[in-house]
Amino acid sequence: MGLLNKYLFRNGAMTVGGLMIFACCILLMERMLRILQEVSSSSSPSQDITSMVVNLIPHFLGTAIPMALLLGIIITVDRFSRTSELTAALGSGISLFHMTKPFLIIAVILSAMTFYVEGYLMPKGRYEYRNVLYKVRIEAQAAALKQGTFVVVGNRTFFAGTNQDGDAKGPVFIHEHVMDGDKSAGWRVTTAEKGKVIIREASREVVIQLEDGQVYAVSADTVLEGNGSFDSSLVAGAADLPPFRIRGQDEREMTTTELFLNQNGSLNEKVQPDQNNATLHARLAKTLALLILPFIAVPFGLNYGRNPSSAGIFVGIIFVIALLKGLEFAESLGAKGVIPPWLGIWSIVLAVAGLAVLLFYKSAAKMGQPPMTAFTYWTKDAFAWLKKDLKETGQTLAGKKAS
Numbered sequence: 523m524g525l526l527n528k529y530l531f532r533n534g535a536m537t538v539g540g541l542m543i544f545a546c547c548i549l550l551m552e553r554m555l556r557i558l559q560e561v562s563s564s565s566s567p568s569q570d571i572t573s574m575v576v577n578l579i580p581h582f583l584g585t586a587i588p589m590a591l592l593l594g595i596i597i598t599v600d601r602f603s604r605t606s607e608l609t610a611a612l613g614s615g616i617s618l619f620h621m622t623k624p625f626l627i628i629a630v631i632l633s634a635m636t637f638y639v640e641g642y643l644m645p646k647g648r649y650e651y652r653n654v655l656y657k658v659r660i661e662a663q664a665a666a667l668k669q670g671t672f673v674v675v676g677n678r679t680f681f682a683g684t685n686q687d688g689d690a691k692g693p694v695f696i697h698e699h700v701m702d703g704d705k706s707a708g709w710r711v712t713t714a715e716k717g718k719v720i721i722r723e724a725s726r727e728v729v730i731q732l733e734d735g736q737v738y739a740v741s742a743d744t745v746l747e748g749n750g751s752f753d754s755s756l757v758a759g760a761a762d763l764p765p766f767r768i769r770g771q772d773e774r775e776m777t778t779t780e781l782f783l784n785q786n787g788s789l790n791e792k793v794q795p796d797q798n799n800a801t802l803h804a805r806l807a808k809t810l811a812l813l814i815l816p817f818i819a820v821p822f823g824l825n826y827g828r829n830p831s832s833a834g835i836f837v838g839i840i841f842v843i844a845l846l847k848g849l850e851f852a853e854s855l856g857a858k859g860v861i862p863p864w865l866g867i868w869s870i871v872l873a874v875a876g877l878a879v880l881l882f883y884k885s886a887a888k889m890g891q892p893p894m895t896a897f898t899y900w901t902k903d904a905f906a907w908l909k910k911d912l913k914e915t916g917q918t919l920a921g922k923k924a925s
Contacts, residue, residue: 526611530598531624538594538628545586546579553578560658570658577651580644584808587632587639589842591812592819595625596834599823608824618820618886625816633812640805641778649769656766677701680730682717694732700739708741773801773857781805799863800856804849807867811845814871817878821885845874 557574561567602608611621673680677699694717698710714735769775773793780789781802787795818841822834852866 526616526621527624530602530621531627533601534594534598534625534628537598538590538632541590541594542583542586545589546582549582549585550575550578560655570654573654574651577647577654580639580647583639584636584644585846587636588808588812588815588846589839591629591632592815592822592838592842593835595628595816595819596823596838598625599820600825600834603823603825618882622816622820622882622886625820626813629812629816633809636812637778637805637809640808645775645777646769648772649775653766682730694730694735696730708739711738711740712736713738773797776801778802778805794857796859796863797857800853800867803856803864803867804853807871808849811849811871811874814875814878817882818874821881824885845870 554575557571561570561574599608608621612618679697681695683693694712694714696712698712700707700710712732712735714732716733718731770780770790771792773781776784776790776793776798781798783789784793784798785795785802787793787798790798819838822838848870849867852861852870853863855861855866856863
């Protein structure tokens with residue numbers, strides 16, 4: 523790699539890397555408010571927030587990488603053009619394709635990174651995020667028992683007073699409707715002086731540890747059948763939530779290898795083949811599309827002459843958003859079986875590849891006017907024509923009104 527390519531690679535890598543960090547921070551800020559609301563009742567909020575944010579990073583990178591790659595190359599080429607370094611390089615016989623090679627290397631690195639992040643880190647991170655969120659919601663139900671209010675869980679009604687110090691609560695009252703099949707068999711009432719809400723680590727089950735209590739049984743004909751005293755007892759089922767499910771019931775939680783092996787639905791029957799294959803094609807298409815973006819970003823960043831255009835950044839943002847949303851829409855159509863899973867996704871990739879070939883050929887082989895400069899002139903001409911047409915229409919209406 524020559525000095526010029528090293529220079530372009532260093533500047534491009536620093537710009538792309540900075541934009542990736544910036545994009546991840548922006549996306550994280552949007553999600554943080556929702557996370558803080560969820561962990562407000564958690565017993566270890568800092569640990570849960572950290573775990574949720576770490577598991578969300580692969581999801582953020584899936585959006586940040588293509589955005590940072592396209593904009594980073596546009597900004598680097600634009601800066602290279604404005605300082606007349608591009609003119610000097612072209613004047614010395616260095617082709618535009620040769621100057622694009624460093625950006626292709628960056629694209630290859632980010633493409634491999636995207637394949638691993640979206641194919642393996644994101645599915646597992648999505649599952650772990652949901653697992654932590656499930657745990658936090660269990661603790662939110664447990665927190666309701668600590669607030670001195672009546673909480674109904676299934677056929678039980680819990681009440682925990684707030685007269686104790688520390689984590690202990692009391693007095694505790696539990697009213698349970700006992701069923702014998704479909705018929706009512708009576709009620710069971712449990713009282714205790716003191717209780718403590720505990721969440722079991724293994725099963726995430728919420729239980730209440732009771733001390734100094736009594737149990738009363740009342741039959742269906744309102745006959746008191748006696749009571750029993752106890753010094754210590756555990757009451758399970760204080761939160762009506764089953765254990766969290768295993769990973770893989772959602773195609774977005776499956777790795778790329780699992781999706782590839784499950785194309786006909788033989789590996790995971792809970793995921794339909796169309797959903798499975800649409801997700802698989804979308805991941806592969808997004809990885810491949812990154813290799814095409816440099817051939818679009820370089821023409822967008824080119825600037826010649828005394829009046830350089832800055833429209834490349836604006837158009838680049840719109841282009842990336844449209845590309846990502848287009849792939850998502852095509853994926854959703856394929857998952858629903860409206861079209862074959864591969865058709866809409868790879869049609870978009872081919873259209874982007876065709877646009878890249880057209881823009882790069884006109885910029886590198888024909889050395890024509892840069893696309894964004896032509897876009898700026900076209901926009902100015904369109905606005906000038908529209909202004910002139912509105913003025914002539916106004917004059918015509920004024921003349922008709924005067925006559």
